[in-house]
Amino acid sequence: MSIINNAYAQPSDDVDQRELLVEARSVSYRIENRQILDSVDISVHRGEIVTLIGTNGAGKSTLIRVLLQLIKPDQGKVTQCPGLRVGYSPQHVHRDPILPLTVRHFLALGESASLERIRELLEEVGVGNILDYPITGISGGELHRVMLARALLRKPDLLVLDEPMAGVDAASQSELYNLIGDIRDRYDCGILLVSHDLYMVMADTNTVVCLNHHVCCTGHPQNVVTHPGFISVFGQDLSDTLAIYSHSHDHDHSTHHHESEI
Amino acid sequence: MEDFFLRAILGGLGFAIAAGPVGCFVVWRRMAYLGEAIAHAILLGIALGFLLEIQPVITVLVTCFLFAYMLAGIEQDRMISNDALLGSISHLALALGLVALSFMEQIRVDLISFLFGDILAISSFELVTIYTIAAIACMLVKWQWRNLLSITVNQDLAAVEGVPVEKTRLLLIMVLAMVIAIGMTIVGILLVIAMVIIPAAAARCLARTPGQMVVVAAMIGCLAVFSGLYGSLTWDIPAGPSIIVVAGVIFFLVNLLPFRGK
Numbered sequence: 001m002s003i004i005n006n007a008y009a010q011p012s013d014d015v016d017q018r019e020l021l022v023e024a025r026s027v028s029y030r031i032e033n034r035q036i037l038d039s040v041d042i043s044v045h046r047g048e049i050v051t052l053i054g055t056n057g058a059g060k061s062t063l064i065r066v067l068l069q070l071i072k073p074d075q076g077k078v079t080q081c082p083g084l085r086v087g088y089s090p091q092h093v094h095r096d097p098i099l100p101l102t103v104r105h106f107l108a109l110g111e112s113a114s115l116e117r118i119r120e121l122l123e124e125v126g127v128g129n130i131l132d133y134p135i136t137g138i139s140g141g142e143l144h145r146v147m148l149a150r151a152l153l154r155k156p157d158l159l160v161l162d163e164p165m166a167g168v169d170a171a172s173q174s175e176l177y178n179l180i181g182d183i184r185d186r187y188d189c190g191i192l193l194v195s196h197d198l199y200m201v202m203a204d205t206n207t208v209v210c211l212n213h214h215v216c217c218t219g220h221p222q223n224v225v226t227h228p229g230f231i232s233v234f235g236q237d238l239s240d241t242l243a244i245y246s247h248s249h250d251h252d253h254s255t256h257h258h259e260s261e262i
Numbered sequence: 263m264e265d266f267f268l269r270a271i272l273g274g275l276g277f278a279i280a281a282g283p284v285g286c287f288v289v290w291r292r293m294a295y296l297g298e299a300i301a302h303a304i305l306l307g308i309a310l311g312f313l314l315e316i317q318p319v320i321t322v323l324v325t326c327f328l329f330a331y332m333l334a335g336i337e338q339d340r341m342i343s344n345d346a347l348l349g350s351i352s353h354l355a356l357a358l359g360l361v362a363l364s365f366m367e368q369i370r371v372d373l374i375s376f377l378f379g380d381i382l383a384i385s386s387f388e389l390v391t392i393y394t395i396a397a398i399a400c401m402l403v404k405w406q407w408r409n410l411l412s413i414t415v416n417q418d419l420a421a422v423e424g425v426p427v428e429k430t431r432l433l434l435i436m437v438l439a440m441v442i443a444i445g446m447t448i449v450g451i452l453l454v455i456a457m458v459i460i461p462a463a464a465a466r467c468l469a470r471t472p473g474q475m476v477v478v479a480a481m482i483g484c485l486a487v488f489s490g491l492y493g494s495l496t497w498d499i500p501a502g503p504s505i506i507v508v509a510g511v512i513f514f515l516v517n518l519l520p521f522r523g524k
Contacts (some may be wrong), residue, residue: 068418070418070420086422088419088422090418093416093419094416098290098466099290100469100474101415101472102470105472106415109412110423111423112408150419160422177490185325237287
């Protein structure tokens with residue numbers, strides 16, 4: 001069976017039967033004369049991890065901002081399910097030393113929460129010891145975990161993580177990916193992940209969307225890596241490497257996920 | 263204690279207390295130029311008061327509101343930078359005010375008292391106005407505290423978490439306009455923004471949380487008013503500038519403290 005090219009994901013596995021959280025239909029966005037997004041379709045369902053991949057400047061973060069309704073697309077439509085609670089971790093968080101803010105106070109900004117709950121969540125994302133640190137005094141990797149905690153504090157239906165691995169050391173990356181997989185199961189939310197770290201993406205993702213201003217290809221990770229659209233963006237070598245990688249990986253997790261073919 | 267001196271101290275303290283919270287946001291959000299532009303429009307308000315024969319306190323307040331509302335509409339992405347634009351508008355407003363006042367031949371306007379304040383001539387009516395507006399300003403900041411802080415730390419995150427970003431920003435600018443309008447009677451058009459910024463900037467070194475910084479800023483402002491007024495009485499120097507000088511001295515002293523920046 002073939003990959004669905006530049007079209008809606010037909011029911012590829014049973015997550016598509018579940019509640020649709022957010023959907024973009026043929027959205028286009030341009031800045032001055034540059035076409036950033038060109039008729040892009042993407043959707044996230046509850047219980048699903050969708051990973052958005054693409055090279056620098058492919059429009060990944062713009063697409064995220066469109067989906068979060070932070071910017072209006074020039075064309076196309078974005079639909080969020082009513083009352084959707086979104087937890088968002090932006091790619092860049094500017095930390096200003098002019099504003100004195102501890103991690104605890106930063107977390108309490110998004111959602112009023114007891115100190116107990118805040119402490120618990122920081123433990124959960126693996127940084128229980130930095131509660132009273134100034135937000136400017138923690139590392140980039142720690143910040144990503146704090147952002148994740150702030151998003152989780154809202155008990156989100158949809159978790160949007162823009163490059164959550166930036167600044168995270170290699171040893172912690174797989175741990176963090178496992179955590180994200182756990183979160184999907186525990187909170188029963190949909191997760192939209194932006195990444196350019198292709199090796200790590202493959203593990204827990206249900207759907208990969210490969211973006212290069214338009215959607216090059218979309219589908220199950222195993223199939224996407226061999227798709228001509230993927231190869232045209234990332235090259236044959238990477239495709240070969242990942243095909244082997246994802247294949248062997250699927251054996252490890254065969255009971256873990258819905259493996260039905262698209 | 264003479265009545266006029268008591269009124270001066272009370273008026274100064276009312277302004278200093280209201281300037282604490284809003285001053286912190288001005289420092290955090292880099293709104294100093296915006297505040298200065300609002301202050302410079304005050305002469306137009308005074309001219310309007312003379313023209314319509316209304317209490318200038320009222321026309322000054324209305325002018326500040328209108329001007330602040332106009333400035334709030336300035337968008338980021340344009341061909342001229344914000345500081346250049348605000349710097350131009352600011353001094354244009356000042357020049358227009360001076361021109362407008364020059365037409366009012368029948369009144370010998372004491373320009374110096376408008377430009378540098380006339381705290382020792384505060385009337386009971388002005389005192390009541392100062393406290394009413396200061397109370398409203400403080401209550402508005404307290405009411406919207408978390409939203410204000412949230413848009414200051416990260417606007418995208420605030421928007422995703424359901425904060426009405428534009429409305430909150432407009433509210434802050436209006437509160438700033440209120441505080442500037444009452445501060446004008448204390449330290450004058452040219453110095454009012456200093457009294458908003460300096461105590462807040464000095465408070466940074468002594469605070470670990472946003473709330474602490476607000477309280478410390480208000481306290482430093484009060485200290486400056488007290489000492490400035492006594493200095494003015496003792497050495498027969500102008501009151502408004504003395505208050506600012508004291509605030510400046512406090513700013514430099516706290517920056518010499520060994521534990522600053524914590």
